[in-house]
Amino acid sequence: MTVNVTPHLNFRGDARAALEFYESAFGGDLVITTYRDMGNVQDPAEAEHIVWGQVVAANGFRVMAYDVPGSRSWSRGEDPFFVSVRGDDVEEITSAWKGLAKGATIVQPLGPSPWAALYGMLKDRFGVTWVMDVLGDPDPS
Structure with a gap:
């Protein structure tokens, strides 16, 4: 059995830009799903926000990210990880x-x-x- 740990980063509207940025730095494949794609749009302004996204590279690099919807509290914090x-x-x-x-x-x-x-x-x-x-x-x- 294999266990992998992948950082899962939470944003408020910046997940797409962050994932694209990490793909440019590490290479790999970017996959994203928006709230619109899921048919789960609570706020029309957030339809293109990311509900699930990841970058996976052949060298083993992996990162996931999503946009916390405005209906939930969220704070970037100060060095949370x-x-x-x-x-x-x-x-x-x-x-x-x-x-x-x-x-x-x-x-x-x-x-x-x-x-x-x-x-x-x-x-x-x-x-x-x-x-x-x-x-x-x-x-x-």
Whole structure:
């Protein structure tokens, strides 16, 4: 039996833009279903909001997202979670970092660290904090 854990991000009207952004950074396939697609439109202004969406890449990257309807309370919060992306390929992680860094606030620049060959943290333009690292020999200094 296999168990997978996938971050499921909640937005209010930004899920499509966020999923498209993550697809551009990580590659993979984007699948979305709107409230209109489901025949479950409570508020006409939210018909094109995402009720279910995901990006799945061949390298194992997965993220899901949806737009919390206006009828439910929702708050982005202040650092309610981090999304960790860990890999063993410096080029792949660096490429994804560069994609996510567009419009982001860099918390810790991507570089060697005492616990990983490469580590960085940023808060993307949607307010999601990403922790990225490359497994391997840590910085000996």
